[in-house]
Amino acid sequence: MRRAIAFLMVMILTALAPAAMAQKDRKTPYWASISAGEAMMRTGPGKTYPAVWLYRRADLPIKVLEVYPSWRKVQDPDGEVGWMLLGLLSGTRTAFVTGAEPRPMRDAPDSNGKVRYIAQPGVVGRLMTCSNNWCEMDVGGRRGFISADHIWGVDPGESF
Numbered sequence: 492m493r494r495a496i497a498f499l500m501v502m503i504l505t506a507l508a509p510a511a512m513a514q515k516d517r518k519t520p521y522w523a524s525i526s527a528g529e530a531m532m533r534t535g536p537g538k539t540y541p542a543v544w545l546y547r548r549a550d551l552p553i554k555v556l557e558v559y560p561s562w563r564k565v566q567d568p569d570g571e572v573g574w575m576l577l578g579l580l581s582g583t584r585t586a587f588v589t590g591a592e593p594r595p596m597r598d599a600p601d602s603n604g605k606v607r608y609i610a611q612p613g614v615v616g617r618l619m620t621c622s623n624n625w626c627e628m629d630v631g632g633r634r635g636f637i638s639a640d641h642i643w644g645v646d647p648g649e650s651f
Contacts, residue, residue, distance in 0.1 A: 519558060522644055523565075525551045526581035532573035536562035543573050550615050552585040552644035568643045584618040584651070586628060586644030588637070596635025600625030607635040622650040 525546055532544040536559040544567075556572065557564035563580060566572045568587040588594050588610045597604030600623060608630070610616070616630035624639045639645050 517555070517558075519555055521555050522584055522646075523553055523555050523563070523580045524583050524585040525549055525553060525575075525579060526583070527579045530575055530579040532565070532567070532571065532575055534573060536560075536564070536574045538576075540574065544571060548615065550583070550585045550617065552587050552615070553580070555580075584644065585615055586618050586626065586637075586642035588612055588614040588616075589641060589643050594637055594641040596628065596630070596633070596637050598635065600627070600636040602638070604636060608633050610637065618644065618651075620651065621645050624648070 526549060528547065528549050530546045531542045532546065533540040533542050546567075551567065553565040553567055553575070555563045555565055559574070561577050562574050563577055564572065565575050565580075568589075590612050593609040593611050595606040596608040596610050598607050599605075610628075610630060614630055616628040619627040619629060619634070621627075621639060625636050626639050626642060626645060627634060628637050628642070639647070639649075
């Protein structure tokens with residue numbers, strides 16, 4: 492029985508190691524996303540701290556504000572701040588469409604580009620590239636360029 496538990500612990504730690512290594516030495520603040528279908532935000536860096544939010548939305552972008560061994564202090568798109576277990580996070584860059592009105596996703600990084608899709612407020616997509624205040628975003632296989640002013644998940648003037 493002890494061997495089975497030890498083996499299980501090694502498997503869990505091995506599964507979490509890539510996420511931990513990928514986010515280990517990053518300078519805060521930095522952007523990440525929720526990797527799990529359910530992720531709990533807590534008031535402090537430990538499972539004994541009270542839960543404040545249960546997120547049921549994988550790929551939701553979050554901003555990592557502080558690093559604590561297996562925990563990250565994060566901020567969500569609504570400005571809520573709390574702690575999440577490192578294994579629930581991914582380095583995948585995503586963005587959240589902001590505002591009260593639908594936002595155009597264009598065929599080129601320019602306000603004169605042809606509108607390919609319309610993204611509703613609250614839509615989450617994966618970021619491919621960002622430069623000159625435009626980001627290429629993939630929403631369920633539909634790609635287009637969106638103004639960085641219309642999304643939450645990138646810093647002003649950020650390029651990648």
